[in-house]
Amino acid sequence: MxxxxxxxxxxxxxxxxxxxxxxxxxxxxxxxECFEDIPETENTLxxxxxxxxxxxxxxxxxxxxxxxxxLEIDALGGEPxxxxxxxxxxxxxxxxxxxxxxxxxxxxxxxxxKFRTVISLIIDGVETQFQGTIEGEITQEKSGTEGFxxxxxxxxxxxxxxxxxxxxAEKNKISHRSQAVEKMIGFLRGLEK
Ligand code: ITT
Numbered sequence: 792m793x794x795x796x797x798x799x800x801x802x803x804x805x806x807x808x809x810x811x812x813x814x815x816x817x818x819x820x821x822x823x824e825c826f827e828d829i830p831e832t833e834n835t836l837x838x839x840x841x842x843x844x845x846x847x848x849x850x851x852x853x854x855x856x857x858x859x860x861x862l863e864i865d866a867l868g869g870e871p872x873x874x875x876x877x878x879x880x881x882x883x884x885x886x887x888x889x890x891x892x893x894x895x896x897x898x899x900x901x902x903x904x905k906f907r908t909v910i911s912l913i914i915d916g917v918e919t920q921f922q923g924t925i926e927g928e929i930t931q932e933k934s935g936t937e938g939f940x941x942x943x944x945x946x947x948x949x950x951x952x953x954x955x956x957x958x959x960a961e962k963n964k965i966s967h968r969s970q971a972v973e974k975m976i977g978f979l980r981g982l983e984k
Pocket of ligand 1: 797798799800803831858859860861862875876885888906938939940941942954966968
């Protein structure tokens with residue numbers, strides 16, 4: 792089975808590719824020479840995941856999936872949420888985004904947060920969505936060098952390390968994205984039978 796992964800985020804693509812079994816072969820947008828920015832104008836992860844997958848499926852007539860993810864912080868009313876990629880501005884700089892979160896969280900003791908991923912899969916024009924969530928907390932400062940986005944300031948519940956202090960394999964054992972991907976693999980396995 793061949794699927795296109797509708798993302799321009801190489802870190803995301805790598806995390807997902809590491810989780811997929813051999814019978815699912817994935818091509819990235821770069822590999823099909825799609826370099827344009829896909830509009831993300833909805834105000835939910837579900838809506839934006841669907842926008843991305845639908846755009847690619849309609850334009851290239853392929854089976855594909857898209858991942859829309861966000862960090863939801865309780866004390867900030869669920870922010871940055873769907874705006875995670877561009878919280879501190881349109882250029883999407885991860886360090887500026889984290890600095891803004893840490894600034895807004897100064898003096899706040901409730902540091903509960905979660906990462907959420909919604910995957911929108913389109914097979915033969917029919918969409919199915921899969922979700923994954925991981926609870927954790929926002930640290931006081933950035934720590935670690937692995938991963939991407941907000942990983943240096945997110946510590947999963949029950950862990951002493953931030954996502955950014957974990958190897959990709961360790962993050963993939965528990966992450967929001969891996970949970971959603973595992974559900975998608977189960978669904979695809981059912982279709983193969
Ligand atoms: P595509 O839309 O091209 O897939 P993107 O980076 O814009 O790439 P999203 O729209 O899903 O992806 O935005 C999600 C943002 O949330 C992302 O840029 C990161 O800042 C953050 N994020 C998502 N998953 C994350 C993870 O596993 N670890 C850390 N930050 C993450």
